[in-house]
Amino acid sequence: MENMVEHLARERSMEWREALRKSIKAKDRTSLERVAMPEADPAERAKSHVEVNQGLSVQMAVEESRRCLDCPDPTCIQGCPVSINIPKFIKYIEKKDFAGAARSLKETNALPAVCGRVCPQEIQCEASCFYTLKLKAPPVAIGHLERFAADWERKSGKMFIPEVAPANGIKVAVVGSGPSGLAVAGDLVRLGYAITVFEALHEPGGVLKYGIPEFRLPNEIVDVEINNLKKMGVEFLTNFVVGKTATIQELKAEGYQAFFAGSGAGLPNFMHIPGENANGIMSSNEYLTRVNLMNAAHDDYDTPVLLGKNVAVIGGGNTAMDSVRTAKRLGAERAMIIYRRTLAEMPARNEEIKHAQEEGIEFLNLNNPVEYFADKNGRVNRIRLQKMELGEPDASGRKKPIPIEGSEYELEADLVIVSVGVSPNPLIPQSIPGLKVSRWGTIVVDEKEMQSSVPELFAGGDIVRGGATVILAMGDGRHAAAGIDRYLQKKNRSAS
Amino acid sequence: MNKIISIEHLSENVVKLSIEAPRIARKRKAGHFVIVKIGEKGERIPLTISSSDPEKGTITLVVQRVGVTSHKISNLHVGDSVTDVVGPLGLTTHVEKFGTVLCAGGGVGTAPLLPIVEAMHKAGNRVITVLAARNKELIILEEEIGEFSDEVVIMTDDGSYGRQGLVTHGMEEIIQREKVDFAVVIGPAIMMKFSSMLTKKYNIPTVASLNAIMVDGTGMCGACRVSVGGATKFVCVDGPEFDAHEVNFDELLTRLGGFRDEEFKAYQIFLETLKKEVT
Ligand SMILES: Cc1cc2nc3c(=O)[nH]c(=O)nc-3n(C[C@H](O)[C@H](O)[C@H](O)COP(=O)(O)OP(=O)(O)OC[C@H]3O[C@@H](n4cnc5c(N)ncnc54)[C@H](O)[C@@H]3O)c2cc1C
Ligand SMILES: Cc1cc2nc3c(=O)[nH]c(=O)nc-3n(C[C@H](O)[C@H](O)[C@H](O)COP(=O)(O)OP(=O)(O)OC[C@H]3O[C@@H](n4cnc5c(N)ncnc54)[C@H](O)[C@@H]3O)c2cc1C
Ligand code: SF4
Ligand code: FES
Numbered sequence: 001m002e003n004m005v006e007h008l009a010r011e012r013s014m015e016w017r018e019a020l021r022k023s024i025k026a027k028d029r030t031s032l033e034r035v036a037m038p039e040a041d042p043a044e045r046a047k048s049h050v051e052v053n054q055g056l057s058v059q060m061a062v063e064e065s066r067r068c069l070d071c072p073d074p075t076c077i078q079g080c081p082v083s084i085n086i087p088k089f090i091k092y093i094e095k096k097d098f099a100g101a102a103r104s105l106k107e108t109n110a111l112p113a114v115c116g117r118v119c120p121q122e123i124q125c126e127a128s129c130f131y132t133l134k135l136k137a138p139p140v141a142i143g144h145l146e147r148f149a150a151d152w153e154r155k156s157g158k159m160f161i162p163e164v165a166p167a168n169g170i171k172v173a174v175v176g177s178g179p180s181g182l183a184v185a186g187d188l189v190r191l192g193y194a195i196t197v198f199e200a201l202h203e204p205g206g207v208l209k210y211g212i213p214e215f216r217l218p219n220e221i222v223d224v225e226i227n228n229l230k231k232m233g234v235e236f237l238t239n240f241v242v243g244k245t246a247t248i249q250e251l252k253a254e255g256y257q258a259f260f261a262g263s264g265a266g267l268p269n270f271m272h273i274p275g276e277n278a279n280g281i282m283s284s285n286e287y288l289t290r291v292n293l294m295n296a297a298h299d300d301y302d303t304p305v306l307l308g309k310n311v312a313v314i315g316g317g318n319t320a321m322d323s324v325r326t327a328k329r330l331g332a333e334r335a336m337i338i339y340r341r342t343l344a345e346m347p348a349r350n351e352e353i354k355h356a357q358e359e360g361i362e363f364l365n366l367n368n369p370v371e372y373f374a375d376k377n378g379r380v381n382r383i384r385l386q387k388m389e390l391g392e393p394d395a396s397g398r399k400k401p402i403p404i405e406g407s408e409y410e411l412e413a414d415l416v417i418v419s420v421g422v423s424p425n426p427l428i429p430q431s432i433p434g435l436k437v438s439r440w441g442t443i444v445v446d447e448k449e450m451q452s453s454v455p456e457l458f459a460g461g462d463i464v465r466g467g468a469t470v471i472l473a474m475g476d477g478r479h480a481a482a483g484i485d486r487y488l489q490k491k492n493r494s495a496s
Numbered sequence: 497m498n499k500i501i502s503i504e505h506l507s508e509n510v511v512k513l514s515i516e517a518p519r520i521a522r523k524r525k526a527g528h529f530v531i532v533k534i535g536e537k538g539e540r541i542p543l544t545i546s547s548s549d550p551e552k553g554t555i556t557l558v559v560q561r562v563g564v565t566s567h568k569i570s571n572l573h574v575g576d577s578v579t580d581v582v583g584p585l586g587l588t589t590h591v592e593k594f595g596t597v598l599c600a601g602g603g604v605g606t607a608p609l610l611p612i613v614e615a616m617h618k619a620g621n622r623v624i625t626v627l628a629a630r631n632k633e634l635i636i637l638e639e640e641i642g643e644f645s646d647e648v649v650i651m652t653d654d655g656s657y658g659r660q661g662l663v664t665h666g667m668e669e670i671i672q673r674e675k676v677d678f679a680v681v682i683g684p685a686i687m688m689k690f691s692s693m694l695t696k697k698y699n700i701p702t703v704a705s706l707n708a709i710m711v712d713g714t715g716m717c718g719a720c721r722v723s724v725g726g727a728t729k730f731v732c733v734d735g736p737e738f739d740a741h742e743v744n745f746d747e748l749l750t751r752l753g754g755f756r757d758e759e760f761k762a763y764q765i766f767l768e769t770l771k772k773e774v775t
Contacts, residue, residue: 240582241582241583241714245519245520268716270721276728277722277723277747279754283717286711286717289716301539302538304762306755378751378754426715
């Protein structure tokens with residue numbers, strides 16, 4: 001079989017690619033400036049939920065695509081967790097075959113419209129682009145182009161729905177409808193399997209729906225992907241908690257031959273400091289779920305959400321940034337990030353930090369809460385903070401924050417969102433006897449097949465990695481789908 | 497969609513409804529609850545499964561009207577559907593043969609108490625149940641509770657039915673009269689607080705079923721957190737039943753009021769729109 005390098009070389013040597021390469025000199029390509037993403041005005045968007053990045057126009061996208069050199073050794077691909085054939089889709093854009101670009105993205109990425117919006121390209125493909133590595137210049141805007149191609153396809157009204165093989169009657173259950181589950185479902189339904197996706201909440205989509213806000217990832221985009229899967233024959237059963245409504249063993253008895261657990265890392269961590277259970281202190285999961293999934297900020301929806309004048313969000317990840325920017329949009333006068341390290345160590349995407357700064361979010365770095373105080377009704381009104389300084393790097397490679405003795409002071413806050421990480425959802429692991437889990441409660445799988453210690457159970461995404469990214473979850477799903485297919489082929493061969 | 501098979505108004509503010517939910521009906525045990533949502537724009541609220549019929553595939557819920565969602569439920573009719581029902585959630589009641597079990601239900605807390613009374617009875621315990629409410633109107637499920645109790649004591653605040661007095665009076669009389677090995681208390685947080693202070697005084701192991709505010713019911717949000725024995729627990733996955741003597745009821749009481757202003761405002765707006773629809 002052809003290996004990856006040969007495959008890429010063959011595709012690169014196609015006539016149309018050669019012709020495009022010759023049409024503009026490399027020197028002229030590298031002298032082009034990176035096209036800036038049009039953004040909603042910071043003052044306006046901080047009051048609404050419009051998407052911040054507005055997307056490239058056709059003209060902008062084609063112009064940006066010309067910068068890509070179609071390198072003989074495309075280092076960008078090594079930076080992509082699912083090895084998207086990046087120059088290929090970009091050259092389709094240069095050729096103005098946008099449908100072709102979308103189709104070639106979908107060869108490896110089931111959710112390009114999502115990944116084009118939320119992937120941390122700046123530390124993945126774009127970090128290993130020739131421009132970044134060799135020219136010390138801004139990389140090709142791979143993420144913006146990915147989003148462009150996927151959006152173009154969606155808006156064209158002619159979305160490519162992959163062909164589905166004849167039904168083979170083999171039932172596979174997918175637990176959880178986040179990116180990993182959606183990827184498994186998409187790949188297996190194409191091979192002819194009968195797929196049921198079980199989702200605990202009343203709407204499918206996982207974190208893409210209940211976590212990431214509209215202004216970064218409109219729900220409609222996720223819904224389109226889910227509807228395409230439905231058109232391909234995937235069945236979605238919402239309001240179904242596997243392990244509670246039915247166990248894996250019971251579903252097995254109902255004829256499901258293999259299982260994929262993509263149940264995510266849903267359990268919010270708290271800091272367990274005094275006063276943390278006061279009213280007005282909640283996890284980012286609660287806050288974002290109320291606002292994103294339950295539409296709590298709209299009067300005609302029944303779910304309430306607390307509004308704050310001085311909102312403090314504890315943490316420095318994407319979740320913290322999404323929460324603080326949501327609070328600003330819901331009318332906070334001060335919306336503050338409280339983080340125990342500095343901007344340089346913040347795990348959130350650079351783009352999110354930049355957007356937050358533009359929107360007037362305050363960053364109280366090198367600060368850590370030690371206690372909360374409440375008013376006579378039990379609602380939080382003040383935080384006691386301690387200043388920190390950075391010491392030697394810790395196990396994670398980041399400089400360790402060390403409290404400065406005697407530096408405590410108090411800050412007014414009437415809403416506090418705790419965003420200090422999540423733990424794996426224990427429901428699935430607990431309900432399966434004999435399943436091997438790690439010290440942290442993640443499901444242990446073999447990395448290639450994504451198979452757990454229970455042969456018919458495969459797993460991927462945050463329940464395996466303990467908190468990762470959309471693209472890694474999606475990649476896991478694709479590997480697991482291949483693993484499940486091989487497992488079932490083998491099993492059914494030996495049975496017949 | 498879960499169709500409503502029957503609906504019965506137990507008192508002015510309490511309805512009992514049985515709805516289609518075949519999988520839940522088969523799986524549920526005492527202690528389990530469901531989360532329901534009414535309409536596309538509805539909120540998710542937890543309700544105990546009061547009983548079920550696995551054959552017919554139905555579960556029974558008993559709901560007290562206190563705000564927007566419970567009001568919407570009380571206005572439903574046979575043939576309507578409940579938009580979303582998910583469960584059974586939570587851990588099951590720990591049932592064993594304790595000897596004599598004292599069960600106390602306050603107000604609509606009688607509904608979640610019913611499956612426990614039944615399970616305790618079936619495990620061979622002597623079951624004595626105290627039902628308490630403000631007045632006669634609000635005493636519910638007396639007959640069903642009676643079926644599985646060796647004795648039922650009714651207490652009303654105004655003496656309009658049974659004996660006059662608080663639930664704790666009824667409980668204390670029984671504790672003084674005979675040896676009680678285990679107690680279960682379910683009702684408003686304030687009632688559970690005082691009932692468990694009483695059983696603590698007599699060293700009777702006691703569980704309480706906590707009615708924290710919830711969103712997802714699967715451990716994902718932490719809205720339902722309570723302090724038990726100094727540690728933070730999530731009612732939806734670690735409960736809803738806990739050692740009553742370890743629960744911080746004052747914190748629970750405060751947290752139940754966490755959205756009071758928002759809920760009050762929403763309910764006023766809802767009642768206004770109801771009025772407009774009528775006229
Ligand atoms: C606020 C926020 C912002 C983020 N921003 C980014 C970003 O910008 N870029 C990025 O790459 N990543 C981001 N992430 C991380 C990314 O979203 C996750 O890594 C990814 O969604 C994990 O996917 P998953 O498939 O493992 O499951 P999830 O998306 O976590 O979905 C799991 C689903 O399984 C369901 N479930 C759980 N248990 C059961 C059960 N027993 N039965 C049935 N269903 C069950 C859950 O309800 C849920 O819907 C963000 C995360 C959050 C919370
Ligand atoms: C595990 C569990 C099981 C429950 N079982 C039942 C049941 O079988 N029958 C039943 O009628 N109720 C039950 N409850 C309580 C029920 O969930 C609430 O009454 C309901 O959420 C109120 O919603 P609402 O929109 O009608 O009122 P809201 O507008 O939300 O609230 C109106 C008033 O009720 C108070 N309130 C809100 N939530 C709760 C709560 N969770 N507990 C007590 N008071 C609350 C508010 O402080 C407010 O004053 C249970 C709660 C839990 C956690
Ligand atoms: S490394 Fe950069 S320039 Fe080269 S092919 Fe990839 S995106 Fe294009
Ligand atoms: S209701 Fe969300 S964690 Fe319990």
